Amino acid sequence: MSENEKKVPKRRFKEFENAEEWEQFKLEDLCSIVTKQTGFDYSATIKPSLQAEVSDTTYPFIQNKDFSGMNINLDTDFFIPKDIAEKFPKILLDKPAILISISGKIGNVGFYRLDNKAFIGGAVGICKLLDASDGVLIVYELSSDIGQLHFSSLTKASSHANITVEDIRKLPIKIPKSVKEKELIGMFFSSLDNLITLHQRKLEKMKVLKKAYLTDMFPVEGEHKPKLRFAGFTDDWEQYKLGDLGEVVMNRRIFKEQTSDEGDVPFYKIGTFGSEPDAFISRKLFEEYKLKYPYPEKGDILISASGSIGRTVEYMGKDEYFQDSNIVWLKHDNRIINSFLKQFYSIVKWSGLEGSTIKRLYNKNILDTPILLPKPEEQKKIGQFFIELDNLITPHQRKLEKLQNIKKAYLNEMFI
Known part of the structure; x- marks a missing residue:
C-alpha cells in the first residue's frame, strides 16, 4: 500500500512518524x-x-x-x-x-x-x-x-x-488527527513564511532604491542633464537615436528539426530566455553559425522582442544560441558603453509602442528610440555604480528563490 493510500505524508515530525493516519x-x-x-x-x-x-x-x-x-x-x-x-x-x-x-x-x-x-x-x-x-x-x-x-x-x-x-x-x-501535529506543521510553515517575507521586504527595498537612483541619474524628459551626477561631470548629455549608434542584429534562424531535448549547446527561445533552456543544438552547427553569422560579444545586452517585450539579459560569453527575431541586440560603436546601455533599457520608452496594442518590438521601434548620452567616461561611472548595486540585489533575489523552493519542497512532502 502506498503512502498516499495509507494517508500518511512522506515527511512528518519525528514524534509522529509512527502515529495514526491522517x-x-x-x-x-x-x-x-x-x-x-x-x-x-x-x-x-x-x-x-x-x-x-x-x-x-x-x-x-x-x-x-x-x-x-x-x-x-x-x-x-x-x-x-x-x-x-x-x-x-x-x-x-x-x-x-x-x-x-x-x-x-x-x-x-x-x-x-x-x-x-x-x-x-x-x-x-x-x-x-x-x-x-x-x-x-x-x-x-x-x-x-x-x-x-x-x-x-x-x-x-x-x-x-x-x-x-x-x-x-x-x-x-x-x-492530522492530533492537535499537536497540526500546531507543529502550522508553526513550521509560519516561520518559513516569516523568513520569506523578510527577504521579500529586503529585496523590495533594494529595488525601490535602484529605481530612485535610475530616476535621478538619467535626465527626465525635456532635460539634458540628470538630477544626480558624479563629481567632475557638468556637460549636457547628447541626443541620439539608437539607430545612430548601431544596428539591430540576431542569430541565424534555427529550425525545430535542428534542435533536440539534449545536446551540446543550449538554444534559448523566447519562452526560456533568461531561465533554463529546453532545447539544444549540436556543437558542429553552433560553431558553423557562430563563424558565419552575427553572434553577440561578451557584455552585449540581449533584448526580448516578443512575449515580455524589452526584457534584457547580459550575454556572459558562454556557448549559447538564441532564437532569431525574438531575441535581438544592438551592435553598436564605442560611443555607448554596454553597462550604461543595460540601465537605459530598464527605463526606456520604446518608440512607437506607447499606448499601442502591438505585442512585438520591431527593429524600427528599437532604432527610432531616442537616447541621451553622456561622455563614455561618465557612462562607465554610471554603469559601474549600477553593477555594484545589482551585486547587492542579486544575493537577496537568490536567497528568496531558494527559500521559496524549500517551502515548495516541504509542502509537497508534508501534505498528502
Whole structure:
C-alpha cells in the first residue's frame, strides 16, 4: 500500500512518524462555503485617494489579487461603504475563513484571520471555518502541488477559466488527527513564511532604491542633464537615436528539426530566455553559425522582442544560441558603453509602442528610440555604480528563490 493510500505524508515530525493516519474530508465538511450574494451592486465600490479618509465609514473590498497564503492586503484598491456592506452579511467577514480564487488565477488561496471586517469580491469562494485551527493546514495543503492539481482538473475549458462553488465543496482535504501535529506543521510553515517575507521586504527595498537612483541619474524628459551626477561631470548629455549608434542584429534562424531535448549547446527561445533552456543544438552547427553569422560579444545586452517585450539579459560569453527575431541586440560603436546601455533599457520608452496594442518590438521601434548620452567616461561611472548595486540585489533575489523552493519542497512532502 502506498503512502498516499495509507494517508500518511512522506515527511512528518519525528514524534509522529509512527502515529495514526491522517483523516480525509471534503472541504464542505470543514467549513460553510459561499460566494457573491445576489442583489449586491458592485458599482457601490469606491476608490479613495487615501484609505485614511474613508477608514471610519468603509470596509476594505478584498479581491482575488489581494491575498496569497497567510498574507491579506487590506490596503486595497477599493472600499465598500459600511451601510451597504452590512446588508450582505454572507460576504462580510469578521471571523477566520479560507479564500479561494474561482476566476482568473484559479486556485490562489488565502487565510483571512484578522479581527478587521472585510467585504469579499465576487470572484472569490469564501469558506467559513467550523474550526479555525484547521485554517492554516487547509491553506498550505491547497497551496501544495497536489492541491493545485485538484484546481487544474476542475478548471473549465472556456475562454474565461473559472470553477464553481460546487467544485470547491468537493475538494479533498487530509489533516492530522492530533492537535499537536497540526500546531507543529502550522508553526513550521509560519516561520518559513516569516523568513520569506523578510527577504521579500529586503529585496523590495533594494529595488525601490535602484529605481530612485535610475530616476535621478538619467535626465527626465525635456532635460539634458540628470538630477544626480558624479563629481567632475557638468556637460549636457547628447541626443541620439539608437539607430545612430548601431544596428539591430540576431542569430541565424534555427529550425525545430535542428534542435533536440539534449545536446551540446543550449538554444534559448523566447519562452526560456533568461531561465533554463529546453532545447539544444549540436556543437558542429553552433560553431558553423557562430563563424558565419552575427553572434553577440561578451557584455552585449540581449533584448526580448516578443512575449515580455524589452526584457534584457547580459550575454556572459558562454556557448549559447538564441532564437532569431525574438531575441535581438544592438551592435553598436564605442560611443555607448554596454553597462550604461543595460540601465537605459530598464527605463526606456520604446518608440512607437506607447499606448499601442502591438505585442512585438520591431527593429524600427528599437532604432527610432531616442537616447541621451553622456561622455563614455561618465557612462562607465554610471554603469559601474549600477553593477555594484545589482551585486547587492542579486544575493537577496537568490536567497528568496531558494527559500521559496524549500517551502515548495516541504509542502509537497508534508501534505498528502
